[in-house]
Amino acid sequence: MALQPTLRPFILGNPAAPHTLDIFLDYVCPFSRKMSNNLNLTVKPLIERGGKYDGKVKAIIRQQVQPWHSSSTLVHEIALAVARVSPEKFWEFHLALMNGQEDFYDIPSSNRTPTLTRAKLIELALPIVGEDKREALAELISHKSTPNGGTAVTDELKYTIKFSRQNSIHVSPTVLWDGLVASEISSSWGEKEWTTFLESKVLV
Known part of the structure; x- marks a missing residue:
């Protein structure tokens, strides 16, 4: 499947590999968190x-933004920003964001403005990407000067x-799997299920 070049940090494995798993995940989805942790291990x-x-x-x-969760856009923005400023740290941050997702669920987020949520997301990222990236992250997820222009990562989010x-x-x-929905794949899959699946699909 195609991928915009700026999103290369979102690739695991060799980008030239012939077979592709496209994995659509939302950062405030508990099942996406479960799948991410299983992917990391298996x-x-x-x-x-x-x-x-x-x-x-x-x-x-x-990225599968789910707009019925008020913070979904914001958590996906910070992932894009981290991929931009520290691409080598993207996967580590991806897991941290998934495993810290409860702070960004609907009810906790309801008591924060979007600006405060963005600030909290930057604080989540800094132990991974480094304090020196604070300003760059803040700039990427801050609103542009125009009233409705989005942020510096809005175009990637739109993509x-x-x-x-x-x-x-x-x-x-x-x-x-190779462009077709593999409906049998579950977020609960562990080593046994993934091993069996890959052995059946990768024949050479």
């Missing part, structure tokens, strides 16, 4: 350097949303 070691499927399978993390819409992705998590 799939990531298999497809990265030295793994059994190194050079054969890549995974692309696709991810348009990609989901044109591929009729509705729920998170959703996984595609």
